[in-house]
Amino acid sequence: MSEFCAIMLKLCCSGIPLFALILLASCAYQGVNEYPLASAYPAPQDLVPKMNELAARHPGLLVHRIIGFTATENLPIHAIELGKGQRNILIIGQHHGDEVLGVALAFQLFESLSERYHKEAQVHELLNEFKLWIVPSLNPEGWRVVSANLTRTKRKNNRDTDGNGKLDLRTDGVDLNRNYPVFWDIDIATDHLSPFYKGPQPASEKEIQAIIALGRKVSFDLAIFYHSSRTGALNETIFLPAVDEPKEDFLALQDLAEFYAQNVPRDYLPGTYTLHKNSTSKVGNARNFFYHSLEVPAMLIEIGGINKEGKSIIHPSNKMVKRIVNRHEKALVKMIQRMREL
Ligand SMILES: [Zn+2]
Structure with missing residues (x-):
């Protein structure tokens, strides 16, 4: 209060x-940030029990995989295959530790859609045609720190970048969404103290090596990366890969992203999400890597809100978390339906 x-x-x-x-x-x-986090945010220790419970309840519909381990704390990177289809969609809930709304959304997706599979013809058909590869967190170290309420602003992983033998919450780590091996050499984020530090080499981080391996193994029709921006100006917006000359496949991606945006109401203000149509960053991020290196259409969705004072809300209350993840689940189902029809 x-x-x-x-x-x-x-x-x-x-x-x-x-x-x-x-x-x-x-x-x-x-319209306020709450920290310590509200109880609606899943904690890392909730993931495996929840997965086991759902896999037992829906045999053959969900498969739990570990796609790699983090280098510093050796934490597992989990993926959930949801669905029985031949067409694959990758959904990553989190690259940045403090962006936990996307993790809550990832949990919502595999919990809710596995129930809906048995009850709703539309979801049943979607998951018979598609398989969702849901990675709740690609940054389990950052997720651990923020979920334990140690700090609200942990972005990077926990690499000991200054080599002092301990974890400095404010400065250590590599920004995983700058570490992909595309445009990495032209990114100027070389300061290891910066929240945007791109790492010592392209794909130096084991988290990124794990997702690249998955991207090379599975043929994806689409990749979606959820984020939440601490600055109000970027939230409730969808960003596409950086391109010089948009080609046909990019225009199709743009249409799909626009459709998603129009189906998500903003959290605190009138209107819906928007698609960012101007140029976007040429750095080693996930959307650039998947689009340019793997030829997978890819989009980043900033699911933090902007309140009436123009402030960014990335750690909303329980009530808002539930409303936000429900809205995104609806928009995602609609967008996949549209992919079926195209
Ligand atoms: Zn982010």
Whole structure:
């Protein structure tokens, strides 16, 4: 509760109950960041029990895989194959440690869609044609730190970049979404203290090696990377790979991304998500790598909100987390349906 609300509430307690009720309703405005994280965010230790439970309940529909391990803490990188189809879609919930909304969405997708598979003809047909490869977190070290409420701003993995033998939460690590082996050499993020540090070499990080191996093994029709931006200006926006001359496949990707954007209402303001149509960063990020190196259409979706004051909300309350992940699940199902029809 804000200081203003607390003071006003004290005044109300001296005898104006109706006013107090109205005031409390306004103080419950959802457009704020909450840290420690609200309980709706899944924790790393929830993943395997949840997967085991779902795999037992839906035999043959979900397969749990470990696609690699992190270098510093040797944490497993989990992937869930959901569906029985021949066409593959990659969904990565998290590259950056503090961007936990995408992890919550990943959990929602494999939990909800596996239930809906048995109840709804549309979802049944979709998952018979497609298989979703859901990687809740490609950055289990960052996820661990932020989930343990050690810091709200951990972006990178936990590589000991300054070599002092301990984890410096604010500065250590490599930005995994700058470490892919495409455009890496022209990225200027060489300062190992920077939150955007691209790493000592292209694909130096084991997390990135694991996802590249998966990308080379499986033929994907589409790759989606969820993020949340700490600055309000970038949220509720879809970003595509950097291209000099858009070709036919890029225009088709653009249409698909536009369709997704139009199907997600913004969290706190009127209107829907938008597709960023101007040029995007030429750095070693996932969308550039999948599109340019693997020829997989790829998009980044910034699912943090922007509140009425223009502030970025990336750690919303329980109520908002549930609303946001539901909306994205709906939009994703609609978009995959559209892929079937094209
Ligand atoms: Zn991010």
